[in-house]
Every structure is written in C-alpha cells, then in structure tokens.
Amino acid sequence: MNLFEKIGNDEIKLEGSKKLKIVNEELNEIYKIPLKYLYYNDQNDRIATFVSEYESDNNIKIKDLDVESRNIVIEDFISKSDNDKFEKTKSDIFAKGQQETAFVLKDGRVIDGNRRFTCLRQLSRDGDAEYNYLEAYILDLNIENNYKEIKRLELEIQHGKDEKVKYDPIDFLVGIYRDVEEKKVLNIDEYSKFSGFNKKDLKNKLDEAKLMMEFLDYIDRPRRYHIAKELKMDGPLVEALNILKKIKDPVQKEKIKQQIFILIYSKDGNEDVGKKFIRPLNPIVNNPEAIKEYLEKTDSHRETTLEKIQEINDEVENYEVSKSYDESKKKFDEVSGTQKEEYSKVVENILIKIDAEKQQNTALVFLKKASGDIINIKEDHFILTTKDQEEEVLDKIKEIIYDLKNIEKMILKD
Numbered sequence: 344m345n346l347f348e349k350i351g352n353d354e355i356k357l358e359g360s361k362k363l364k365i366v367n368e369e370l371n372e373i374y375k376i377p378l379k380y381l382y383y384n385d386q387n388d389r390i391a392t393f394v395s396e397y398e399s400d401n402n403i404k405i406k407d408l409d410v411e412s413r414n415i416v417i418e419d420f421i422s423k424s425d426n427d428k429f430e431k432t433k434s435d436i437f438a439k440g441q442q443e444t445a446f447v448l449k450d451g452r453v454i455d456g457n458r459r460f461t462c463l464r465q466l467s468r469d470g471d472a473e474y475n476y477l478e479a480y481i482l483d484l485n486i487e488n489n490y491k492e493i494k495r496l497e498l499e500i501q502h503g504k505d506e507k508v509k510y511d512p513i514d515f516l517v518g519i520y521r522d523v524e525e526k527k528v529l530n531i532d533e534y535s536k537f538s539g540f541n542k543k544d545l546k547n548k549l550d551e552a553k554l555m556m557e558f559l560d561y562i563d564r565p566r567r568y569h570i571a572k573e574l575k576m577d578g579p580l581v582e583a584l585n586i587l588k589k590i591k592d593p594v595q596k597e598k599i600k601q602q603i604f605i606l607i608y609s610k611d612g613n614e615d616v617g618k619k620f621i622r623p624l625n626p627i628v629n630n631p632e633a634i635k636e637y638l639e640k641t642d643s644h645r646e647t648t649l650e651k652i653q654e655i656n657d658e659v660e661n662y663e664v665s666k667s668y669d670e671s672k673k674k675f676d677e678v679s680g681t682q683k684e685e686y687s688k689v690v691e692n693i694l695i696k697i698d699a700e701k702q703q704n705t706a707l708v709f710l711k712k713a714s715g716d717i718i719n720i721k722e723d724h725f726i727l728t729t730k731d732q733e734e735e736v737l738d739k740i741k742e743i744i745y746d747l748k749n750i751e752k753m754i755l756k757d
Contacts, residue, residue: 344380344450344451345449345450346374346376346380346447346449346450346451346481347449347481347483349380350374354377354380355374355375355376355377355380356374356375357372357373357374357375358373358374358375358478370480370482372480372481373444373478373479373480374478374479374480374481375476375477375478376447376451376476376477376478376479376481377475377476378460378463378464378467378475378476378477380451381447381451381452381453381460381477382410382413382414382451382452382453383413383414383417383418383452383453383457383460384452384453384454384457384486385405385406385413385417386486387454387457387497388497388510388514388515388517388518388521389457389501389510389511389514390417390420390421390457390514391514391517391518391521391568392511392513392514392517392568392569392571392572393417393420393424393569395566395567395568395569396567396568396569397416397420399567399569405417414464417457418461418464418465421457421458421461422461422465428458429458429461429462432458432459432462433462433465433466436459436462436463436466436474437466440473441459441463441477441478443456443459444456444478444479444480445459445460445477445478445479445480446479446480446482446496446500447477447479447480447481447482448481448482448484448485448486448493449481449482449483449484449485450485450486452486453477453479454482454493454496454497455496455497455500455501456477456479459477460477463475463476463477482496490526490528491528491529494522494528494529494537495529495533495537498534498537498538499537499538511572512577513555513568513571513572513576513577514568514572515548516548516551516552516555516571516577516580517552517568519534519545519548519549519552520549520552520553520555520556522534523549524549524552524553531545531546531549547584550584551577551580551581551584554580554583554584554587554600555571555576555580557600557604558571558576558604558607558608559571561601561604561608561649561652562604562608562652562656563652563653563656574607574608574610575610576607578615578616578617578618579603579606579607579616579617579621581617582617582618582621582622583600583603583607583617583621585625586599586603586621586624586625586628587599587600587603589625589628589629590628590634595634595638598638598641598642598645599624599628599634599637599638601645601649602641602644602645603621603624605644605645605648605649606620606621608652608672609682609683620687620690623690623694624637624690626694626697627690627693627694627697630697633693633696633697636693636696637689637690637693640689640693641686641689644682644685644686647682648682652671655671656671658671706750710750713743
C-alpha cells in the first residue's frame with residue numbers, strides 16, 4: 344500500500360499546511376488519513392520491553408501477526424502502560440480534537456503519534472466519525488530501505504519537542520544498543536546530534552546496555568528485556584559500571600561482574616540492590632588486599648549460584664514459556680536468601696577491616712604531620728622570645744610528650 348496513491352480520491356484529504364524541516368527534508372502538507380490504513384511501528388524503542396515480553400509469553404514474533412491483530416495487541420499495551428496520561432490525552436482529543444500532528448510512512452506505519460493513534464482508535468469505536476482520521480505528515484520512506492533516516496526522525500522528534508513523554512530507562516538502553524551496537528545504523532556522534540544527548544552520557548548508557556545484555560545472557564534469558572525492567576536494573580547498572588571501571592585486572596573484573604549479576608538476580612521485592620549491595624564494593628575494589636580477600640571468600644558462592652541458576656533453568660524448561668522465568672526466579676529466591684546473608688557477612692567483615700586499617704593510617708598521617716611541624720622549629724625562633732613564652736613552649740613540649748606516651752600505651756596494649 345502507498346498512501347500517496349490514495350490522496351485526492353476522497354480517501355486521504357489535505358487538511359492544511361505547515362512548513363517543517365526534519366531529516367533534511369521540508370514537509371508542508373498535513374493529511375487527514377483514515378485509521379484503517381494505519382498501523383503501529385513494532386520497532387519503536389518505547390515498546391521494546393513490551394514486545395520482548397509478549398513474544399516470550401506467546402512464543403511468537405509480533406511482526407508475524409496480521410496487521411490488525413498486531414494493532415490490537417499494541418493498542419492494549421499503550422492504553423494500559425500509563426493509564427493516567429493516556430486518559431488525559433484521550434479526554435483532550437475528545438474535547439479539542441487532535442492538537443499535534445503525527446508522522447507516518449507512506450505504507451501507513453505510524454512513526455510518531457502512537458498515543459494519539461490509540462486514542463483515536465478507541466474514540467472512533469464509540470461511533471463518532473470525527474475520530475476516524477489521524478492528522479499526519481506522510482514521509483516518502485519505508486522501514487526496509489530508509490531505517491537510518493526513520494531512526495533520525497524518531498530521535499529528533501521524541502527527544503526534541505516531544506521530550507515531555509519520557510522514555511523508560513530500560514527502553515532507552517534497548518534502543519541505543521539496537522541502533523548503535525547491534526544494527527550499527529548510527530554511531531555515538533550521530534545519536535548525540537539527533538537526540539541532543541551528551542556524547543559522554545550516551546557512551547555510559549551504551550556501556551550500561553551492554554552490561555544489561557550480558558546479565559540476560561548470564562541468567563540464560565537473552566533479549567528478554569522485560570526482565571531487566573521488572574528487576575529495575577537501571578540504578579544497579581549505573582552502580583555496577585562505577586565499580587567495574589575501577590578494576591584493571593580482567594580476571595578480577597569478570598569475577599566481580601558475575602557477583603554483581605547474582606546480586607541483581609537475587610533482588611527481593613523493592614530492595615535497592617545498587618545502594619545496599621553494589622555500592623559498598625567501592626572501598627573493596629580500591630584496596631588490592633581487600634579485593635583479593637573478597638574474591639577468595641566469594642569464589643564458591645559464585646560457582647554454586649551459577650550452577651543453581653542452570654539447574655533451575657533446566658528444571659523449568661518444559662514449563663509454559665510465559666511461566667518459565669517466574670518459576671525459575673521463584674525457585675532461585677527460595678535458595679538465595681541464606682547465601683545472601685552469608686555474602687553480606689563476608690562483605691561486612693572486609694569493610695570493618697578496611698575501616699580499621701584506615702583508622703591506623705589516619706593516626707600515622709597525623710603523627711607524620713606533627714613530626715614535620717616539630718622539625719621545622721629552629722633555634723633562631725627563640726631569639727626574641729620572653730621568659731614567659733619559653734615557659735609556655737616547655738609546657739607544650741611536656742603536654743605533647745604526655746600525649747605521645749598515651750598513644751604508645753594504646754598501641755602496646757593492643
């Protein structure tokens with residue numbers, strides 16, 4: 344189907360004109376397009392985690408559904424994903440009509456305007472013909488041959504004037520990973536230019552996305568992005584990267600990365616894994632002796648946990664696809680509680696030791712500073728001093744000697 348071929352035959356009508364330059368093209372005509380010719384963009388980053396969950400639960404690729412079945416599935420998700428915002432948009436369109444122009448490809452794929460499209464679909468079913476159309480610019484592009492241009496369009500619109508509709512952080516990670524790392528349709532410089540995001544921030548986000556993909560592989564659930572959203576991984580991923588960037592030794596880094604994956608997978612309810620378990624590793628990875636002790640004392644924990652994950656995954660392999668992850672997570676949680684307690688004690692003891700060493704080093708720093716200050720006292724400093732001032736200096740010397748002897752007693756007592 345080509346929407347341009349339907350213009351002028353009373354099916355697609357010119358609604359007005361408004362000059363707009365985007366993706367190096369000037370657009371002018373805004374068309375009133377019947378909803379029956381339109382369909383959702385299943386490759387939209389905003390619905391990436393939903394698509395992964397649907398495909399996992401139903402063991403079918405969403406692109407393999409017929410157009411209307413796909414529209415029904417995605418409409419249901421969009422209307423429920425943020426119900427308050429959706430109902431507000433729907434009420435606004437009912438009262439004032441469509442206020443923002445959408446963007447569609449010539450084959451009817453909606454590139455920008457999914458929520459408006461969804462609202463109009465629902466309102467049109469109530470019987471009012473006024474809502475049977477979507478007002479949109481039509482782009483002379485298709486997803487197969489112009490994916491890069493379409494992605495540029497999405498980034499410019501969704502992170503520009505339409506920034507009020509915030510990305511879910513996991514959906515954002517999936518999007519940047521697919522476009523920069525997987526499909527390689529954009530590089531970081533281009534992504535930054537079209538989205539308006541800082542390059543350094545984007546590089547960090549790409550690193551987080553790679554780590555998220557590694558985690559999903561680790562638990563044997565590759566590309567199940569909805570699991571990352573369910574575990575609220577965005578915060579822990581930031582903490583994890585901060586830790587891993589400080590470790591130079593590749594073997595140590597890999598082991599600690601696996602330990603972090605275990606901690607994330609062990610998440611209990613609304614537990615803040617990043618703050619409670621990952622952030623405390625900072626002083627450990629900054630201390631060569633502490634990191635060695637940590638790895639020695641957690642080696643068996645890592646090995647047995649990975650074996651347990653694999654064992655549980657094998658056990659639930661024949662479950663319904665939609666239930667296999669829930670069952671494996673439930674079984675893992677049943678055995679991970681005690682291990683987490685033991686792990687926490689190991690970390691706590693190492694942190695206590697680091698703190699004790701730090702206290703001792705602090706004492707040494709003060710003593711060295713005091714010694715340096717004393718050495719700086721020269722004979723000529725007393726040439727112009729009075730008798731009383733000399734007495735005051737002698738009293739201070741006695742006081743310092745007394746304090747030093749007390750410190751010596753404390754050390755010898757230990």
